Amino acid sequence: MKKTLLAAGLAVLMILPAGAAMRRKPKAFTHETVEVPAIEAEIIAISAGNSSLILLADEDRLLYTLHYGSKVADPQEYKGYRTARFTENGNLNYTYPSTGGEFVGVPALHVRYADGNHNTDLRYQSHKTTRSGNVETTEIFLKDYVTLLEVKLIYEAYQKENVLIEHSVITNPGKEPVELLDYASGSMYIEADNYLLTHFHGAWAHEMQVEREMLGYDTKVIESLRGVQATQSQNPSFMLSLNTREFSETGGEVVAGALQWSGNFRLSFTRNESGRVNVLGGISPFASAYPLKKGESFETPGMIWTWSADGAGGASRNLHRWARNYGIYNGGSVNPTLLNSWEGAYFSFTTKTLTDMIDDAASMGLEMFVLDDGWFGNAYPRNGDAAGLGDWQLNTSKIPEGIDYVASYAHDKGLKFGIWIEPEMVNPASELALAHPEWIVQSPGRENYQIRNQWVLDLANPAVQDFIYGVFDSVMQMSPSIDYVKWDCNRIIESFYSNYLSKEQDRFYVDYVQGFYSVMRRIREKYPSVIVQCCSSGGGRVDYGALRYFNEVWTSDDTDAEIRVHVQYATSLIYPACIMGCHVSDVPNHQTRNVTPLKFRFDVACAGRLGMELQPKNLNEAERALADRCITSYKQYRDLVFAGDLYRLASPEDGPWYALMYVSQGKDRAVVFTYSTAFQVRDTGGQPFRLQGLDPARKYKVTELNVDSSCWWGSGRSFSGSFLAGGGFNPVIRHKYDSAIFLLEAE
Numbered sequence: 001m002k003k004t005l006l007a008a009g010l011a012v013l014m015i016l017p018a019g020a021a022m023r024r025k026p027k028a029f030t031h032e033t034v035e036v037p038a039i040e041a042e043i044i045a046i047s048a049g050n051s052s053l054i055l056l057a058d059e060d061r062l063l064y065t066l067h068y069g070s071k072v073a074d075p076q077e078y079k080g081y082r083t084a085r086f087t088e089n090g091n092l093n094y095t096y097p098s099t100g101g102e103f104v105g106v107p108a109l110h111v112r113y114a115d116g117n118h119n120t121d122l123r124y125q126s127h128k129t130t131r132s133g134n135v136e137t138t139e140i141f142l143k144d145y146v147t148l149l150e151v152k153l154i155y156e157a158y159q160k161e162n163v164l165i166e167h168s169v170i171t172n173p174g175k176e177p178v179e180l181l182d183y184a185s186g187s188m189y190i191e192a193d194n195y196l197l198t199h200f201h202g203a204w205a206h207e208m209q210v211e212r213e214m215l216g217y218d219t220k221v222i223e224s225l226r227g228v229q230a231t232q233s234q235n236p237s238f239m240l241s242l243n244t245r246e247f248s249e250t251g252g253e254v255v256a257g258a259l260q261w262s263g264n265f266r267l268s269f270t271r272n273e274s275g276r277v278n279v280l281g282g283i284s285p286f287a288s289a290y291p292l293k294k295g296e297s298f299e300t301p302g303m304i305w306t307w308s309a310d311g312a313g314g315a316s317r318n319l320h321r322w323a324r325n326y327g328i329y330n331g332g333s334v335n336p337t338l339l340n341s342w343e344g345a346y347f348s349f350t351t352k353t354l355t356d357m358i359d360d361a362a363s364m365g366l367e368m369f370v371l372d373d374g375w376f377g378n379a380y381p382r383n384g385d386a387a388g389l390g391d392w393q394l395n396t397s398k399i400p401e402g403i404d405y406v407a408s409y410a411h412d413k414g415l416k417f418g419i420w421i422e423p424e425m426v427n428p429a430s431e432l433a434l435a436h437p438e439w440i441v442q443s444p445g446r447e448n449y450q451i452r453n454q455w456v457l458d459l460a461n462p463a464v465q466d467f468i469y470g471v472f473d474s475v476m477q478m479s480p481s482i483d484y485v486k487w488d489c490n491r492i493i494e495s496f497y498s499n500y501l502s503k504e505q506d507r508f509y510v511d512y513v514q515g516f517y518s519v520m521r522r523i524r525e526k527y528p529s530v531i532v533q534c535c536s537s538g539g540g541r542v543d544y545g546a547l548r549y550f551n552e553v554w555t556s557d558d559t560d561a562e563i564r565v566h567v568q569y570a571t572s573l574i575y576p577a578c579i580m581g582c583h584v585s586d587v588p589n590h591q592t593r594n595v596t597p598l599k600f601r602f603d604v605a606c607a608g609r610l611g612m613e614l615q616p617k618n619l620n621e622a623e624r625a626l627a628d629r630c631i632t633s634y635k636q637y638r639d640l641v642f643a644g645d646l647y648r649l650a651s652p653e654d655g656p657w658y659a660l661m662y663v664s665q666g667k668d669r670a671v672v673f674t675y676s677t678a679f680q681v682r683d684t685g686g687q688p689f690r691l692q693g694l695d696p697a698r699k700y701k702v703t704e705l706n707v708d709s710s711c712w713w714g715s716g717r718s719f720s721g722s723f724l725a726g727g728g729f730n731p732v733i734r735h736k737y738d739s740a741i742f743l744l745e746a747e
């Protein structure tokens with residue numbers, strides 16, 4: 001069987017209305033076709049631990065996805081596979097569907113050629129598989145026989161983690177430039193009776209809110225067009241629970257995905273008439289028709305996929321393990337507990353305020369002090385958010401002794417020291433804005449709108465990249481005692497225009513993010529061991545693109561523990577606890593005015609990287625004692641929070657309880673967190689706390705932490721893993737904001 005392609009130069013049949021002026025002379029149709037040499041059909045099998053992706057390159061060199069899901073023992077059995085469907089008209093499951101050929105639908109690849117033609121028809125050339133330790137890499141080479149466009153699909157299969165990362169490299173070897181109109185990183189076909197989509201929307205101080213919906217027969221799009229802070233409204237990640245209308249933590253097939261990109265993104269889920277769903281993930285094509293000149297290539301970011309038959313919990317654990325081992329800068333290593341100056345001092349501090357806070361942090365057993373916003377700017381001092389951004393020199397009237405003095409003071413007290421920067425931004429009231437107006441993202445002749453009194457610097461410009469790298473570098477030079485940098489980013493991009501890119505504005509959104517990554521690569525080369533937090537107003541850059549360079553994120557600016565329960569729960573579906581900065585703050589909460597007990601605040605923050613963000617002087621003696629106790633016990637089990645396996649026991653989205661546990665890899669230790677988010681009356685129903693991940697045959701000593709008398713009758717005794725999994729574990733957390741933490745140690 002051989003198919004041919006109509007040759008390039010195929011003219012559009014122009015039917016002109018009577019009297020219309022003929023603008024262009026139509027070319028004659030040609031019936032010449034470029035021949036595609038036939039091959040023997042070939043199965044390409046990629047396995048990632050317990051999952052398989054099976055592709056078929058057929059006789060016509062068309063590349064199809066036949067299966068993604070459970071492990072296939074003998075992939076060759078797929079040879080000769082035929083669909084059972086009535087028709088595949090236009091619904092072909094091409095592995096990297098492009099606009100053109102027989103494909104009709106949402107494309108992974110859509111190219112506009114110099115002659116205006118939109119058709120690309122990719123055909124298989126070859127593939128190769130290599131193995132390096134745990135990672136098997138398969139590269140598949142595709143080519144369009146008419147335009148000669150080349151696409152390389154790259155799959156990295158992480159065997160122990162059951163994770164597959166897909167991305168593409170698109171090369172234009174032709175003579176003319178082309179424009180990439182759509183250029184997804186990856187495409188996956190999933191076949192089930194029905195599909196429950198879980199994804200995450202939000203807003204400032206309310207990030208990562210779970211949204212669940214059944215997929216219908218159309219295209220569902222999740223997209224962010226905010227430029228930076230892309231994840232504050234939508235996160236580039238999802239879970240699809242298959243063959244069910246109910247979200248299950250423990251059972252059923254789940255496919256989860258996440259994109260390694262920190263800018264505009266698009267995830268689309270197209271359920272076509274065949275019932276099959278095609279998921280595409282990649283950079284958003286919005287205003288980004290990316291130009292590729294002759295000989296140029298474009299490499300898309302990675303699209304991470306995982307499949308689990310153990311429900312959402314299994315999919316999360318796959319992603320978490322991969323992230324700790326490969327996806328996060330120093331993932332899984334313990335980051336220090338800290339006191340952050342922001343909510344305790346805001347912009348009003350002197351050296352004494354800071355050294356007093358350091359003394360208090362040291363006496364409470366915290367391990368780092370972080371000086372937040374407000375330490376810089378002289379001509380335009382940063383005494384509020386209206387001035388100073390861009391002028392990264394120490395404000396000598398606020399801290400005349402210098403940063404090194406404060407940082408060394410912290411070190412002398414046994415604490416590490418961290419400092420805040422927001423190097424991508426500039427206040428109009430700054431020396432930088434006056435000196436370099438050409439570095440600012442602004443459309444000529446138009447008002448440049450401010451958000452939080454600031455503008456964005458044009459990271460697509462290499463000179464700005466150098467400047468931003470220089471900000472980090474010069475801040476680090478202020479003291480050898482700087483151990484941690486909090487990298488903030490407090491606005492989105494509007495009315496985009498890069499003075500540097502001039503007529504190539506379509507590159508802006510992509511080049512901005514690539515510029516950001518290039519700066520981070522340089523920083524990591526020079527400062528491999530500095531801990532860097534990706535803050536971004538809280539929750540604004542929570543993605544696996546940024547996490548390759550950052551140790552942790554500031555999970556949300558909302559420090560109200562009740563709100564944090566939801567944000568941390570949802571974040572945990574995709575991202576591991578080791579990245580979540582979680583702080584105990586004052587009451588009434590500065591964002592919500594809500595009042596929660598200090599113990600509840602600690603118990604919520606202790607499920608991630610614990611910190612405090614308040615003025616310690618405002619704590620009374622009893623509160624200080626509780627804080628000491630919680631911090632001390634946290635150090636006993638935090639290795640489990642940072643590197644254990646997460647099991648969610650109850651969801652705050654579904655009922656009045658939230659509970660989770662982290663289990664050591666050897667199943668010999670675990671920590672269980674339980675919370676009540678409402679008053680439990682007699683008809684509230686039974687507690688759902690069935691412990692997971694334990695060895696059923698082993699006995700575990702259960703100890704409640706941070707209290708004198710436990711809320712569980714069994715505390716202090718030992719129980720088998722099977723008993724604890726069976727419902728006998730039922731702590732009395734009856735009132736709103738009751739909470740309890742239990743340490744489990746195998747005997």
Ligand code: DGJ
Pocket residue numbers: 342372373420488490535536537538554556557
């Ligand atoms: C937003 C951050 O999320 C806060 O933690 C704080 O650093 C402020 N910016 C400082 O301006």
